[in-house]
Amino acid sequence: MKTLLLMTALVIAHPALHAEPLRAASEEAAPDQAMTEAVIRKIDKDAGKITLRHGAISNLDMPPMTMVFRVQQAAMLETAEVGDAVLFHAERINGLLTITTLKKTP
Numbered sequence: 557m558k559t560l561l562l563m564t565a566l567v568i569a570h571p572a573l574h575a576e577p578l579r580a581a582s583e584e585a586a587p588d589q590a591m592t593e594a595v596i597r598k599i600d601k602d603a604g605k606i607t608l609r610h611g612a613i614s615n616l617d618m619p620p621m622t623m624v625f626r627v628q629q630a631a632m633l634e635t636a637e638v639g640d641a642v643l644f645h646a647e648r649i650n651g652l653l654t655i656t657t658l659k660k661t662p
């Protein structure tokens with residue numbers, strides 16, 4: 557993700573680079589929606605919580621670990637299954653680490 561941000565900065569600084577093909581750019585989330593890789597370890601649909609073994613979360617300055625997150629909408633857990641590889645975006649909302657985007661890794 558740091559590489560992508562750097563590339564984005566370079567493109568902004570040098571508009572001529574827009575002519576260069578940026579294959580990955582359209583497949584990546586916007587920089588303010590940094591996505592983190594994780595594997596689902598546990599799901600609690602009633603409580604709206606999910607346990608993830610996640611990689612480093614750049615926007616939260618968090619190293620890789622396994623931990624519980626709240627999900628913004630309970631519906632986000634409807635198709636989730638333990639063992640799924642996912643990409644997610646989390647933010648601290650009212651003091652709680654909350655997943656705002658959750659999708660299965662393609």
Ligand SMILES: [Cu+2]
Pocket residue numbers: 610618619620621622623
């Ligand atoms: Cu964590």
